[in-house]
Amino acid sequence: MSADTTPEQGSTAPSRTRPPSGIRRHRWLLGPATLLLLVVLVRTFLVTPFGIPSGSMQDTLLxxxxILVSRLTAPADLQRGDIVVFDASQGFNLRVPERGLFQTLVEAAQSIFGKGQPTDYIKRIIGLPGDHVKCCAPDGRLEVNGVAVDEPYIAPGAVPSAMTFDVTVPPDRFWMMGDNRGASADSRAHLGDPGGGMVPGEDIIGKVWVRYWPLGRLGYVDQGQLASVPAAPVPRNGE
Incomplete structure (x- = not known):
């Protein structure tokens, strides 16, 4: 008798397993879901769109x-004059509203198109960790580490600050100010709050990269670094 076997008469070859009908009906969702996942990953780790909601950064940003905000710049690599988006809830002692699951999902979808959270702020870095920032120098300009600084991004004739202050920025914190100094609720407005209006580096979402709308203003956003400022003094032991 042959070792080979033959299928019995009338038998059929097994058919390939088909996915359940429920999965087949919803297969069309795979493409949009994959695209959404890619967008979320890009937004979380590379660039984030952001819309300018107020005039606090005029005339640099209207x-x-x-704009697109790059998330690739670490806090340690930021410079004075950089424009950044940050979560101000801790640095500015803001109350974060409670949100349900539905509201969270809606806000996540809106964020893809540039709508930020109510606690997302956009300002310019004036003081790095360890800097001594003062308003104002005898000539009316801001003073950083003992040097009066030029600020070409402020509108002609505008004063650097109507509020006087004299602060030393703690380690891993940043002093933030808007370009429209008369209409910007920035670090100055929170001097009396816990943390003194200084923004933790971990709360910085990213550095402003390019403006993509309106098309007539398309291009890189000038950061205006304060290149003439000396480095912050190194604390001595015990200080």
């Missing part, structure tokens, strides 16, 4: 401008 209400309605749409």
């Amino acid at each position: 209400v309605g401008d749409r």
Whole structure:
């Protein structure tokens, strides 16, 4: 008798397993879900769209401008003059509203198109960790580490600050100010709060990269670094 066997008459070869009908019906969702996942990953780790909601950064950024914020710059690599988006809830002692699951999902979808959270602020870094920032020098300019600084991004004739202050920025914190100094709720407005209005580096979402809307203002956003400022003094032992 042959070792080979033959299928019995009338038998059929087994058919390939098909996915359940429920999965087949929803297979069309795979493409949009994959695209959404890619967008979320890009937004979380590479670049984030952001819309300008107020005039606190005029005339550098106008209400309605749409920008891309790079998330690739570490806090240690930021410079004075960089424009950044940050979560101000801790640094500015803001109350974070409670949100349910539905509201969280809606806000996540809106964020893809540049709508930030109510606690997302955009300002310019004036003081790095360890800097001594003062308003004002005898000539009316801001003073950083003993040097009066030029600020070409402020509108002609505008004063650097109507509020006087004299602060030393703690380690891993940043002193933030808007370009429209008369209409910016920035670090100055929170001097009396816990933390003194200084923004933790871990709360910085990213550095402003380009403006993509309106098309007539398309291009890189000038950061205006304060290159003439000396480095912050190194604390002595015990200080």
